[in-house]
Amino acid sequence: MPEVESLLLGGTANRGLVVRVGDTVRRPLRSSGPAVHALLQHLERVGFSAGSSGAPNFLGVDEQGREVLSYLPGETVTAPYPAWSMTDEALDSVAHLLKRYHEAVRGFAGDDLPWAEPVPAAYAEGLVSHNDPNLDNIVFRDGVAVALIDFDLAGPGSALWDVATAIRLWAPLRPDPDIGDPRRGRTLTRLRRFADAYDLTEPDRLRLVDAAAENHVWCMDYVRRGAESGHPWFHQRWTTGEAELTTRTNHWFSTHRTALQEALLR
Structure with a gap:
């Protein structure tokens, strides 16, 4: 019997190309594949990818040239966001998971591997971030x-850069009118809560707001370049409001910097 492939939803870069086959996931093999596979194998060795938690295991490459990963049962958060995903408890658990990942990945030497997208040099501090x-x-x-899944953008970075990425997306850090879910009006509270749940140090709290603002520029530049290269999903995303949202959010960071920093330190 031929193997049954079920399309997995979510994502942008690989949308429509990621499938489940039994207890495995098949994804397009990228040029950064050897680096990501080495990272996943490290996480498995140190016990972060234990059972069906932590991160997927790398299982090889199939006859169609796709990477094969272990399937992790559970739910991911896609729109419309379910109520449970917007709770403080869910937010705390993301911070705790990210902290465990950073503890697991310390000691993994990845500087000479073919990673996909370099982070700004100021945030490359000897740790391979997601x-x-x-x-x-x-x-x-x-x-x-x-x-954690989808390590396509992993590479030499820092815990601070990962926290900035996560907090920008999960708080979220953007103008209130652009938040169309129960998180609206709670940006400062959720920002502080995530930093506390992660147990972020005071020196990193002092750098976090600027890191999040730079992370937004870095991420949106990646989307813009994808759109300009003709990638259909990046093009759709960029031309149906993402460009305008990027401009609004950049301005929001500049005008709310003091309030964001005060929320982290008081």
């Missing part, structure tokens, strides 16, 4: 974050 802990890149079970 770089894309978006809502649909975290697996939940019973409302608790249990695993």
Whole structure:
């Protein structure tokens, strides 16, 4: 019997190309594949990818040239966002998962591997960060974050850069009128809560707002370049409001910097 392939939803770069086959996931193999596979194998060795939690295991390459990963059961957060995903408890669990990942990845030497997208030099501090802990890149079970997936943008970075990425997306850090879910009006509270749940140090709290603002520029530049290269999903995203939202959010960071910093330190 031929293997049954079920399309997995979510994502942008690989939308429509990621499938589940039994207890495995098949994804397009990228030029950064050897680096990501080495990272996943490290996470498995140190016990972060234990059972069906932490991160997927790299299982090889199939006859169609796709990477094969273990399937992690659970839910990812895609629009319309379920109520449980917007709770403070879910937010805390994301911070705790990210902290565990950073503890697991310390000691992994990845400087000479072919990573996909370099982060700004100021935030490359000797740790391979995930770089894309978006809502649909975290697996939940019973409302608790249990695993990171989609390591395509992983590479030499820092814990601070990952926290900035996560907090920008999960707080979220953007103008209130552009938040169309229960998080509206709670940006400062959720910003502080995530930093506390992660147990972020005071020196990193002092750098976090600027890191989040730079992360937004970095991420949106990646989307813009994807759109300009003709990638259909990046083009759709960029031309149906993302460009305008980027401009509004950049301005919002500049005008709310003091309030954001005060929320982190008081």
